[in-house]
Amino acid sequence: MAKDKYIETVGRRKTASARVRISEASKTKIEILKDVEGKMASIKFEDYFPTTALQEAILDVFKTQEGVNLTFAVTAVIKGGGVSAQAEALRHGIARGLAEHNPELRAYLKTKGYIKRDPRKVERKKPGLKKARRAPQWSKR
DSSP, X not given: OOTXXXXXXXXXXXXXXEEEEEEEOSSOEEEEEEEETTEEEEEEHHHHSOSXXXXXXXXXXXXXXXXXXXXXXXXEEEESSOHHHHHHHXXXXXXXXXXXXXXXXXXXXXXXXXXXXXXXXOOOOOTTSSSSSOOOOOOOO
16 A cells, blocks of 8 residues: 555444545554534544543454554544444444455454344334334233
């Protein structure tokens, strides 16, 4: 990959979507861009995802089967969903970019489940029911 070149991919989970740009770098750096009052503001990865569980879930994508850490600069615009879904959407987008950058990584990322888009979404509420499937309590009299 030439200098100043990047790969742009999209990762999704539930209603969250992440537009991800990855490019080669000497050190892994993840930057989140957020629309604040009509201007794009840069937010640190550690500030946007404060829990270590979410951070590790995202950074796990950079570990290969040999235990070598890949180094990339990542810039992402994340919209919709909750924090957990946004983290998984970001991981999905990064995994797609890594697979595009190096096709040999695709098989490994696939076995870890990072390439597949998780299709589960919240089921809609139906008329006459209290929730998606919960019916009102039935009484004989």
